Each structure stands twice: as C-alpha cells, then as structure tokens.
Amino acid sequence: MNTRQSGGKVMRIFCIVALLLLTLTTTGSASQSKPPFxxxxxxxxxxxxxxxxxxxxxxxxxxxxxxxxxxxxxxxxxxxxxxxxxxxxxxxxxxxxxxxxxxxxxxxxxxxxxxxxxxxxxxxxxxxxxxxxxxxxxxxxxxxxxxxxxxxxxxxxxxxxxxxxxxxxxxxxxxxxxxxxxxxxxxxxxxxxxxxxxxxxxxxxxxxxxxxxxxxxxxxxxxxxxxxxxxxxxxxxxxxxxxxxxxxxxxxxxxxxxxxxxxxxxxxxxxxxxxxxxxxxxxxxxxxVNGETEKPVFALAQSDSHNTGDLDCSDANGCSTVGVAKNGVYVKGLSARELFKAIKAGRSFATTGPSLTFDVNGEWMGDTARIANGKARVNLSVNAENPTAVLLKVDILKNGVVWKSFNPLSGVFSTSLLDGEVNQDGYYRVEVTARDMNSGSYTFAWSNPVFVDVP
Missing domain, CATH: 3.20.20 (TIM Barrel)
Known part of the structure; x- marks a missing residue:
C-alpha cells in the first residue's frame, strides 16, 4: 500500500469526524440551529x-x-x-x-x-x-x-x-x-x-x-x-x-x-x-405547560384603528393610529404564508415601541428548549427604538413570576443569564417598559414565551 495515499485517506477521515463533532457541539446557538429569519x-x-x-x-x-x-x-x-x-x-x-x-x-x-x-x-x-x-x-x-x-x-x-x-x-x-x-x-x-x-x-x-x-x-x-x-x-x-x-x-x-x-x-x-x-x-x-390544552395562546398588540382616514398628524389627537401598536415577527420571507406561519408559531413580540430578540438555549420565541442538565441559558437584547427614550424596566418572567428584573436607564440593553434551577416544565417571557424623556410618554413590549421541557 502506498503510505502517502494511506496517510491522506486517514487525514481525510479525521477531518470529517472532527467536522461532525464540531457540528454536534455547536448546535445550541440560534445562528447555527435555526434557519435565517x-x-x-x-x-x-x-x-x-x-x-x-x-x-x-x-x-x-x-x-x-x-x-x-x-x-x-x-x-x-x-x-x-x-x-x-x-x-x-x-x-x-x-x-x-x-x-x-x-x-x-x-x-x-x-x-x-x-x-x-x-x-x-x-x-x-x-x-x-x-x-x-x-x-x-x-x-x-x-x-x-x-x-x-x-x-x-x-x-x-x-x-x-x-x-x-x-x-x-x-x-x-x-x-x-x-x-x-x-x-x-x-x-x-x-x-x-x-x-x-x-x-x-x-x-x-x-x-x-x-x-x-x-x-x-x-x-x-x-x-x-x-x-x-x-x-x-x-x-x-x-x-x-x-x-x-x-x-x-x-x-x-x-x-x-x-x-x-x-x-x-x-x-x-x-x-x-x-x-x-x-x-x-x-x-x-x-x-x-400542564397539558390542559394542546396549543399555547400567543400574544399580540394591535391598534384597532378606526380613524384610518386621518392622515394629517400635525394634530396628534386626530392622527390615524395604524401602527401605534404592532407586532415584530421573525419570518423567512415577506408573504402571507410566511407571516401566518410565524404568527401561529409565536415567533414574535408585541410592542408599542421597543424591539427585542429573545432565546433560551438557542430556541426562539414560540419554541421549546429541551433541558437535559437542569440549566438554561437565557439571552435577551432590547432596543427602545427611539433616540430620546430610555428603557425603564426589563423583566424576565419564569412561569408567570418575575425571575430577573433590570432598570437599564439607557436606550439599549443586553444580557445573557444562566438559570441553574430548571427542574420542571415551564416557560420564560419578557416585559419591557420604556419612556420618552422629551414627551414623557410610555411604550411597552412583551415577548412571546420560550417553553422549556424537562425530561
């Protein structure tokens, strides 16, 4: 046997195995485990x-x-x-x-x-x-x-x-x-x-x-x-x-x-x-979570605008409210099919201003993270989306109870937290309160939940 050829074959096999191992060990990140949204x-x-x-x-x-x-x-x-x-x-x-x-x-x-x-x-x-x-x-x-x-x-x-x-x-x-x-x-x-x-x-x-x-x-x-x-x-x-x-x-x-x-x-x-x-x-x-219903109920924020023909916003009280409340949705493409798929999946947040990204162990809003070791990594980024606004309060809720609370007093905020006590099925969700420091008005945002499944 040609030792050079044999050695090359072994090296190729080693590289393939190493690549497989690398793939298996990195599938916890949203960027690699999820399609682009x-x-x-x-x-x-x-x-x-x-x-x-x-x-x-x-x-x-x-x-x-x-x-x-x-x-x-x-x-x-x-x-x-x-x-x-x-x-x-x-x-x-x-x-x-x-x-x-x-x-x-x-x-x-x-x-x-x-x-x-x-x-x-x-x-x-x-x-x-x-x-x-x-x-x-x-x-x-x-x-x-x-x-x-x-x-x-x-x-x-x-x-x-x-x-x-x-x-x-x-x-x-x-x-x-x-x-x-x-x-x-x-x-x-x-x-x-x-x-x-x-x-x-x-x-x-x-x-x-x-x-x-x-x-x-x-x-x-x-x-x-x-x-x-x-x-x-x-x-x-x-x-x-x-x-x-x-x-x-x-x-x-x-x-x-x-x-x-x-x-x-x-x-x-x-x-x-x-x-x-x-x-x-x-x-x-x-x-x-407790199995009383087959599908979760996901949240929305909406304008319910009736003054849809009032396009003159020089008078704020008479201005159409379309888009004052809205939903940020993570989609694969701009089509009715993709929008409705994302809504049904809960891959969205409700807002009157701030935006957010939120995942648990790389699983997006609406998804379920499988917890094998009692630990969950919670990743959150929030933006007030207004140059004159600050984030007054950011709450992460776990099973309906505030788990972590922050008062950023800035326009943007990010955190990555390890919860080492995940011993039962449940969910995390986020609530945001921001304030425009010029007008004094408040805006809000709510994530849809990320569920956790504990075997």
Whole structure:
C-alpha cells in the first residue's frame, strides 16, 4: 500500500469526524440551529369605510409605511360586509401589495356583550367570511348569536364563541380574541389574544375623562383595564376614587357603577370574581405547560384603528393610529404564508415601541428548549427604538413570576443569564417598559414565551 495515499485517506477521515463533532457541539446557538429569519412589523386590527372606519386601504398603507410597518391585516366588521364589499376588499388589498408591503383581508366577528367587548374575534387567512350559503351573507355572529347579557357578566352563550373559532379554523384561518379584558376562556380554542389594544385603552380613557378623571388618571385606567388580559385579577380589586364619591371603592365595583349609571345601555358590567372571574395570559400559558390544552395562546398588540382616514398628524389627537401598536415577527420571507406561519408559531413580540430578540438555549420565541442538565441559558437584547427614550424596566418572567428584573436607564440593553434551577416544565417571557424623556410618554413590549421541557 502506498503510505502517502494511506496517510491522506486517514487525514481525510479525521477531518470529517472532527467536522461532525464540531457540528454536534455547536448546535445550541440560534445562528447555527435555526434557519435565517428577518424582522418585519405588522398591525392586524383596523377598519375601513366598509364598516366603522374612516379610511381606505390606500390610506391605511400610507400611514403604515410612515410608521415602519411591512404588513397590515384589514379587519372590517363581518356583519357590515356584503359579498361585493368582501370581494372589493380582497381585490384592493391585492392591488396594494407588492414585494415590500403586504395588505391582507380579514374580518372581525362582533358580538353584543357590551362596552368591554368581550365577545369579539378577529379572523385572519380566511377566504370566505360567510357561513353556509353565501347568498345569505350570514356571518358567524349571525348564525351563532351573542346577544347583550342583562346580568353584565360576559357572553350569554360562550359556546357560541367556540363555534366562531371552529368556523375560522375550518377555513384554515387564525382566530384572535381581541380586547378581551382578561375574559379569555380555554374552551374558545383561539390561536392568539390581544394583550394590548390601543383603541380599547383610548376608549376607556375617554370614558374616564368624561366621568371627571384627570387625563393622567384616565390614561392609567385605560391601561389597567387593558392589562386585565395580561394579569387577570391582579388589579381588579385595587381601590380607586370615583368622581363625586368620597370613599374609594374596588375597581371592579367602580366599573360596574360607571356602566350601570353613566354609560348606555346602562347595564352594570362585571369584571372579576365572583361574577365574572378573569384569567391572565400566564394562566393560559401554564394551562398549555400542564397539558390542559394542546396549543399555547400567543400574544399580540394591535391598534384597532378606526380613524384610518386621518392622515394629517400635525394634530396628534386626530392622527390615524395604524401602527401605534404592532407586532415584530421573525419570518423567512415577506408573504402571507410566511407571516401566518410565524404568527401561529409565536415567533414574535408585541410592542408599542421597543424591539427585542429573545432565546433560551438557542430556541426562539414560540419554541421549546429541551433541558437535559437542569440549566438554561437565557439571552435577551432590547432596543427602545427611539433616540430620546430610555428603557425603564426589563423583566424576565419564569412561569408567570418575575425571575430577573433590570432598570437599564439607557436606550439599549443586553444580557445573557444562566438559570441553574430548571427542574420542571415551564416557560420564560419578557416585559419591557420604556419612556420618552422629551414627551414623557410610555411604550411597552412583551415577548412571546420560550417553553422549556424537562425530561
């Protein structure tokens, strides 16, 4: 045997084995274990003149581009649509989409529960909004009705909301429980819930201001009601002052009092136990971890813009809110298929400003990290995305409880932490609060979870 040839063959075998070993030992990093993704932004809740919005799809696109969005989903109220209007929405969104921007048709299934709008769902990726014979133009809420509940305790027929979701899924669509005020039920079977809805925050703040609350308190009330979707009953019994009543009362009682005596149709609306118990997003995530449901419920932030035709932003109060709340999504390409895949996978964060990247042992948001040695590496980077803003607080939550908290007081922040006590299945997620030091306004961001599986 030629020793030079033999030696070369051995060297080639050694190099192949070394390369295999190197590959096996480095597959923990996101860059090597995951395909390439890039970040896009979308807002998926807004209305045109086909329902109760003031603008066209073209108006929406103009504002979306100003605010740095790559995609929008138009969600006019289904019961306001005819077949012709739905066809025109499909055609208009197609005409205004191109290689750098997506406009997609969707719709909102709208019940009649009351001011808290607990029986509203968005439908994305559905070709036909009408149930059964299209010539009858019957929307899901017209087939399975959700009438006003005189007891004020939420939807009278929650099983009908499940029917709505079943119909959306029968069309291979995505079902989103929007502005839920903490009333999401597992049996609905939705894919996502809005943990931030700009329209809901603004509407509650406007009602509070009309009752006599000063602007800052009115905004705080709007944010607190929105946050029922995140924290459930955490704040529902906090004491608040009701204008004209000297003694503070629990927030849930103040809400009932306001809706009973000041807000048409004057039906007292209950939020919170015992009449209408709330469930936090963390409750829903733990239900998935504990095997109570087959799929996790991922979070979204959306504008719910109705003033979509107001493009003059010289008056901030009259400016279209499209893109004020949005979602950062990591996709492989800019297409409806890739966007919907990423949304279903939870590979996204909800935000009104800051951006973030987040992984656990190289697994992205929405994914599951397999933990074999009781240790997890948590990697996080956050950017306020505003030259005059600082990150006030960054919390990493583990199974719904704050695990690590930081006060960066800077525009960017990164950390890599080792959790050496991972002894049960669970998840990590991130919450961010930033403040613009010029205007004093606050912005927020929430990651979707990374799950951990412990054999």
């Amino acid at each position: 890039f970040l896009i932004y979308f807002d998926g809740h807004m209305h045109t003149t086909r329902s109760d919005g003031s603008g066209s799809v073209a108006d929406i696109k103009e504002m979306a581009l100003r605010r740095g969005l790559n995609a929008v989903i138009i969600t006019d109220h289904c019961k306001d649509l005819t077949r012709e209007e739905w066809a025109s929405l499909v055609a208009e969104t197609q005409a205004l989409s191109d290689a750098s921007f997506l406009a997609l048709p969707g719709f909102e299934v709208t019940g009649s529960d009351g001011i808290f709008n607990r029986d509203h769902f968005l439908a994305w990726g559905v070709d036909d909004p009408f149930v059964g014979d299209d010539t009858l133009e019957l929307c899901p809420e017209e087939v399975w009705e959700s009438p006003r509940n005189p007891a004020g305790t939420g939807p009278m027929y929650p099983e009908h909301l499940t029917k709505w979701v079943d119909y959306i899924h029968s069309q291979q669509g995505i079902a989103v429980h929007n502005h839920p005020s903490g009333t999401t039920k597992l049996e609905y079977g939705m894919n996502n819930l809005e943990i931030y809805n700009q329209g809901h925050v603004d509407d509650v703040a406007a009602y509070a201001a009309a009752l006599g609350y000063p602007p800052q308190q009115a905004w705080q009330l709007g944010l607190t009601l929105n946050n029922f979707a995140i924290y459930g009953e955490r704040d529902v019994n906090m004491l608040v002052q009701f204008p004209g009543i000297p003694t503070p009362m629990p927030l849930r009682l103040a809400l009932w009092y306001a809706t009973r005596y000041y807000v048409p149709p004057y039906i007292g609306q209950w939020l919170g136990s015992p009449e209408a118990p709330l469930r936090s997003w963390d409750d829903l995530l733990m239900a998935y």
